[in-house]
Amino acid sequence: MRVPAILIAAAAVAVAAIATSSAAQDSARPILRLRPIPLAEGIRDTLNPGGDPKKLLGLDTYKRAKAAGLDLRTWDRDPVVAHHVADGRLFYVFYKTVEEAFADRPYVIQRIKRTERTWAAEDATPVESVTYKVEVSLDQRGRYTVRSPELGLDVPAVPTDEIVTVPPGIPGTRKLTLVRGVGLKGLAQQKDYDQALVAHAGDVIWEVAAGRTNRNVSFTRGLTANVRDDGSLNSLQTRSGFIGGTAEGLRISDPRARVIELYGLPSHQYTDADWWHYGDVGFWFDGLDRVARMYVRAKKF
Numbered sequence: 500m501r502v503p504a505i506l507i508a509a510a511a512v513a514v515a516a517i518a519t520s521s522a523a524q525d526s527a528r529p530i531l532r533l534r535p536i537p538l539a540e541g542i543r544d545t546l547n548p549g550g551d552p553k554k555l556l557g558l559d560t561y562k563r564a565k566a567a568g569l570d571l572r573t574w575d576r577d578p579v580v581a582h583h584v585a586d587g588r589l590f591y592v593f594y595k596t597v598e599e600a601f602a603d604r605p606y607v608i609q610r611i612k613r614t615e616r617t618w619a620a621e622d623a624t625p626v627e628s629v630t631y632k633v634e635v636s637l638d639q640r641g642r643y644t645v646r647s648p649e650l651g652l653d654v655p656a657v658p659t660d661e662i663v664t665v666p667p668g669i670p671g672t673r674k675l676t677l678v679r680g681v682g683l684k685g686l687a688q689q690k691d692y693d694q695a696l697v698a699h700a701g702d703v704i705w706e707v708a709a710g711r712t713n714r715n716v717s718f719t720r721g722l723t724a725n726v727r728d729d730g731s732l733n734s735l736q737t738r739s740g741f742i743g744g745t746a747e748g749l750r751i752s753d754p755r756a757r758v759i760e761l762y763g764l765p766s767h768q769y770t771d772a773d774w775w776h777y778g779d780v781g782f783w784f785d786g787l788d789r790v791a792r793m794y795v796r797a798k799k800f
């Protein structure tokens with residue numbers, strides 16, 4: 500957006516969701532969810548594979564922020580949005596993600612609101628153009644706002660609450676428990692495991708080939724099962740919105756320290772890695788070092 504003598508630069512990343520399928524899908528479909536994620540998580544995921552912090556210096560977003568007077572390595576004023584204004588220039592950056600985005604083709608979703616007014620003359624009626632869904636303003640005194648009611652952002656007036664990065668819980672998942680070597684508590688290994696899982700995990704919303712013999716089957720209650728060609732379970736993984744836990748007592752959103760308490764430190768893995776695995780169980784961490792997703796492997800049928 501351009502206004503007289505002021506340049507506003509913005510970087511906002513939307514995660515692309517990709518899926519392919521040759522099978523007809525169940526009519527049950529989740530509603531796409533858009534939410535911000537912790538700044539550290541967005542940067543980390545951009546640096547993958549490996550997430551090497553040293554690569555941050557070569558990241559285009561980092562270079563642009565640095566040129567605007569904002570060092571993303573040391574930013575600590577807001578966990579979600581980094582923002583800085585100097586010499587009539589405003590730079591802000593945040594990352595957002597799209598969840599439950601099942602489709603038969605790659606796509607990227609981004610919603611931003613921008614209001615741009617152009618005056619042909621000082622006393623003329625401005626021509627106004629509006630694009631949704633983030634609002635940014637900056638005046639000649641250097642006062643600025645970055646607002647998005649949809650994403651829960653209103654900086655710098657209100658520091659962003661970390662709660663906006665937590666996905667809403669899916670009803671019916673709190674009591675679901677993952678068991679190492681088994682899959683889901685209360686459901687024994689069997690042929691056509693995915694069909695039996697419907698009673699616990701809800702309707703099938705997507706099914707896609709995973710390798711030469713396996714399939715990934717996703718359910719409305721935040722679970723995706725990887726099943727073998729005979730229908731038996733290979734692994735069970737949670738998705739965003741699942742709020743159940745493991746048989747050992749770990750819950751979604753628990754801190755990394757809780758994982759260490761229950762499972763110990765994993766071998767041959769970085770202590771700050773974005774995911775830890777222990778053979779038949781594993782965990783992904785978000786940018787605030789909380790458990791974001793988990794998986795278990797089942798014994799062969």
